[in-house]
Amino acid sequence: xxxxxxxxxxKEYRKGEHVIRPLDEVSLEIERHEFVSLMGASGSGKSTLLxxxxxxxxxxxxxxxxxxxxxxxxxxxxxxxxxxxxxxxVFQTHNLIPVLTAFENVELPLLLLPFSRSERRKxxxxxxxxxxxxxxxxxxxxxxxxGQEQRVGIARAIVADPLVVxxxxxxxxxxxxxxxxxxxxxxxxxxxxxxxxxVVTHDPRTAGIAQRRLRLEKGKLLDRxxxxxxxxxxxxx
Amino acid sequence: xxRLLPWEYGVRNLFRRxxxxxxxxxxxxLVLLMVFAALSFVRxxxxxxxxxxxxxxxxxxxxxxxxxxxxxxxxxxxxxxVAASIPGIQRRYGQVYVSPELHLxxxxxxxxxxxxxxxxxxGVAPTALLVxxxxxxxxxxxxxxxxxxxxxxxxxxxxRPDEALAVGQTVMIEGRRWRxxxxxxxxxxxxxxxxxGPLDEFQxxxxxxxxxxxxxxxxxxxxxxxxxxxxxERLDLELQATPETFFYGNLQAHYRPIRLLIWSIVAxxxxxxxxxxxxxxxxxxxxxxxxxxxxxxxxxxxxALVLSVIQEGMLIAAISALMAAxxxxxxxxxTAIRFTMGAFVLRMDSVAVATxxxxxxxxxxxxxxxxxxxxxxxxxxxxxxxx
Ligand SMILES: Nc1ncnc2c1ncn2[C@@H]1O[C@H](COP(=O)(O)OP(=O)(O)OP(=O)(O)O)[C@@H](O)[C@H]1O
Ligand SMILES: [Mg+2]
Numbered sequence: 001x002x003x004x005x006x007x008x009x010x011k012e013y014r015k016g017e018h019v020i021r022p023l024d025e026v027s028l029e030i031e032r033h034e035f036v037s038l039m040g041a042s043g044s045g046k047s048t049l050l051x052x053x054x055x056x057x058x059x060x061x062x063x064x065x066x067x068x069x070x071x072x073x074x075x076x077x078x079x080x081x082x083x084x085x086x087x088x089x090v091f092q093t094h095n096l097i098p099v100l101t102a103f104e105n106v107e108l109p110l111l112l113l114p115f116s117r118s119e120r121r122k123x124x125x126x127x128x129x130x131x132x133x134x135x136x137x138x139x140x141x142x143x144x145x146x147g148q149e150q151r152v153g154i155a156r157a158i159v160a161d162p163l164v165v166x167x168x169x170x171x172x173x174x175x176x177x178x179x180x181x182x183x184x185x186x187x188x189x190x191x192x193x194x195x196x197x198x199v200v201t202h203d204p205r206t207a208g209i210a211q212r213r214l215r216l217e218k219g220k221l222l223d224r225x226x227x228x229x230x231x232x233x234x235x236x237x
Numbered sequence: 238x239x240r241l242l243p244w245e246y247g248v249r250n251l252f253r254r255x256x257x258x259x260x261x262x263x264x265x266x267l268v269l270l271m272v273f274a275a276l277s278f279v280r281x282x283x284x285x286x287x288x289x290x291x292x293x294x295x296x297x298x299x300x301x302x303x304x305x306x307x308x309x310x311x312x313x314x315x316x317x318x319v320a321a322s323i324p325g326i327q328r329r330y331g332q333v334y335v336s337p338e339l340h341l342x343x344x345x346x347x348x349x350x351x352x353x354x355x356x357x358x359x360g361v362a363p364t365a366l367l368v369x370x371x372x373x374x375x376x377x378x379x380x381x382x383x384x385x386x387x388x389x390x391x392x393x394x395x396x397r398p399d400e401a402l403a404v405g406q407t408v409m410i411e412g413r414r415w416r417x418x419x420x421x422x423x424x425x426x427x428x429x430x431x432x433x434g435p436l437d438e439f440q441x442x443x444x445x446x447x448x449x450x451x452x453x454x455x456x457x458x459x460x461x462x463x464x465x466x467x468x469x470e471r472l473d474l475e476l477q478a479t480p481e482t483f484f485y486g487n488l489q490a491h492y493r494p495i496r497l498l499i500w501s502i503v504a505x506x507x508x509x510x511x512x513x514x515x516x517x518x519x520x521x522x523x524x525x526x527x528x529x530x531x532x533x534x535x536x537x538x539x540x541a542l543v544l545s546v547i548q549e550g551m552l553i554a555a556i557s558a559l560m561a562a563x564x565x566x567x568x569x570x571x572t573a574i575r576f577t578m579g580a581f582v583l584r585m586d587s588v589a590v591a592t593x594x595x596x597x598x599x600x601x602x603x604x605x606x607x608x609x610x611x612x613x614x615x616x617x618x619x620x621x622x623x624x
Binding site (some may be wrong): 056095108 | 240242243245246249250252253527528531532533534535536537538616617618621622
């Protein structure tokens with residue numbers, strides 16, 4: 001059984017008479033330890049699909065099953081708790097809490113789980129070490145570079161040892177050099193810790209590190225490799 | 238189980254926009270200062286009336302004179318009659334606790350004052366100190382011939398500086414000159430606004446033989462019914478008895494409109510406070526839509542986030558309340574206020590402080606709750622896209 005199963009998922013948004021259907025009977029499986037990228041034109045529904053898998057949104061119809069749990073059937077409260085325990089979410093940059101230090105930011109997900117104080121410390125230290133920022137634990141986000149901020153964001157996503165880490169354009173705001181570092185980090189986490197990744201991106205280089213590259217087009221998922229230049233053209237449209 | 242956001246998050250958020258927080262704290266402090274002022278007014282008034290009443294004291298006055306003791310008039314000989322006829326009245330060392338008193342409001346002229354001002358006068362016999370147990374000399378001595386003792390707030394009641402009624406000064410009352418021989422306190426009761434002198438001398442000056450009332454203290458086994466019965470039997474004297482607590486209870490009711498007015502002012506001013514708080518908390522929360530959505534994504538419940546925003550509102554309110562209370566204690570507490578019946582002191586007592594702080598926290602909660610709930614109603618995915 002796949003770690004993530006998306007079965008015939010439809011997502012519709014209704015604006016009066018007008019109905020948009022960014023996801024039209026989409027099905028998808030992600031295996032444990034896989035690294036999957038998801039591309040597609042702007043507005044094609046990438047974030048929508050990602051958010052369904054992360055359990056912060058619900059499909060109009062269809063099922064999302066993660067590790068055997070049909071998350072589409074959980075109550076909002078259950079879902080929140082499930083996210084805390086099983087999902088790591090990497091946002092676009094600038095999504096750290098500015099009034100908390102790097103350490104405190106990374107600790108946030110652990111406060112929701114039954115960890116002792118010393119256990120939390122140990123895990124945060126490990127996560128920060130994994131992203132190479134042990135020496136920045138006491139820094140506030142404004143004292144970090146964009147790339148470092150994003151690495152703290154990644155540490156926060158992996159600190160609770162989730163089933164899946166989803167990332168929505170994790171390198172979207174970064175320069176080439178920082179992007180390179182982040183990609184290296186993601187790959188390393190995937191190979192060394194076996195973290196399962198689903199990464200939404202516009203950037204062919206980011207997609208390039210994935211073992212499997214998916215593409216959303218007109219509400220349908222195309223499970224095929226996508227040449228870099230095609231992606232670039234779609235983006236320019 | 239509800240997992241809350243770290244406490245530091247709420248605290249440090251206050252310093253995110255220090256200017257805005259400071260402005261809100263300033264506005265709320267002002268609002269709460271007014272609330273504290275109103276509260277200490279009500280407390281002062283209530284306390285002065287409540288303390289004035291001794292549960293063991295019964296006032297005997299003319300029939301129908303209970304509304305306004307100054308218009309009451311009873312024969313002077315009633316004092317001796319009451320003392321001899323009612324066994325329930327307190328006695329000790331041969332003294333019976335019956336205090337005949339002449340009570341009136343009249344013009345009092347302090348030295349160098351042509352106009353005079355209305356003062357509350359009480360002509361008393363030596364037994365007054367037995368019955369009026371709250372009264373205590375704080376300076377000088379009790380009056381003898383041609384002398385008066387003044388209450389701590391008598392000068393305030395006259396609208397004159399304290400020095401005008403200092404010991405050794407003289408005042409003109411009813412065409413006679415009196416020397417101030419002493420000053421007294423009465424644990425904050427209404428008596429503190431009065432000027433006391435020897436009963437017989439006031440009677441002479443006023444060309445009156447009657448007294449306004451008798452104040453009597455009930456003994457250990459004494460009951461109000463005994464006195465009441467005596468008054469009803471002696472139709473010739475036209476007496477009526479009222480427990481002192483009842484009398485001041487009536488007075489408190491008399492001031493109900495004033496209290497109502499003050500409470501409405503408190504409500505209005507608090508409304509302004511809520512607006513100030515709302516404004517800030519709205520700005521605070523709307524500037525953090527994405528951050529709050531991100532916290533929800535991590536698994537924090539809406540309840541936890543709403544509580545965290547409320548915590549911020551309460552912190553702002555608590556800081557404001559602290560400052561306002563300190564300012565009120567320093568500037569308002571103890572200020573004497575004159576009003577028709579006498580004078581009393583504004584009191585920032587524990588009740589006023591507690592009530593004011595409760596108002597403050599309510600302001601904080603109300604101010605924070607509305608914006609918090611509004612933001613929490615948005616779907617997470619949408620909020621994550623907010624700037
Ligand atoms: N809350 C919403 N209400 C109405 N329509 C929405 C809502 N959220 C998304 N949509 C629409 O659904 C479609 C897919 O949106 P989505 O955010 O998933 O796109 P995306 O592929 O992530 O785009 P981008 O690359 O620009 O981030 C878009 O047409 C968008 O306008
Ligand atoms: Mg998107």
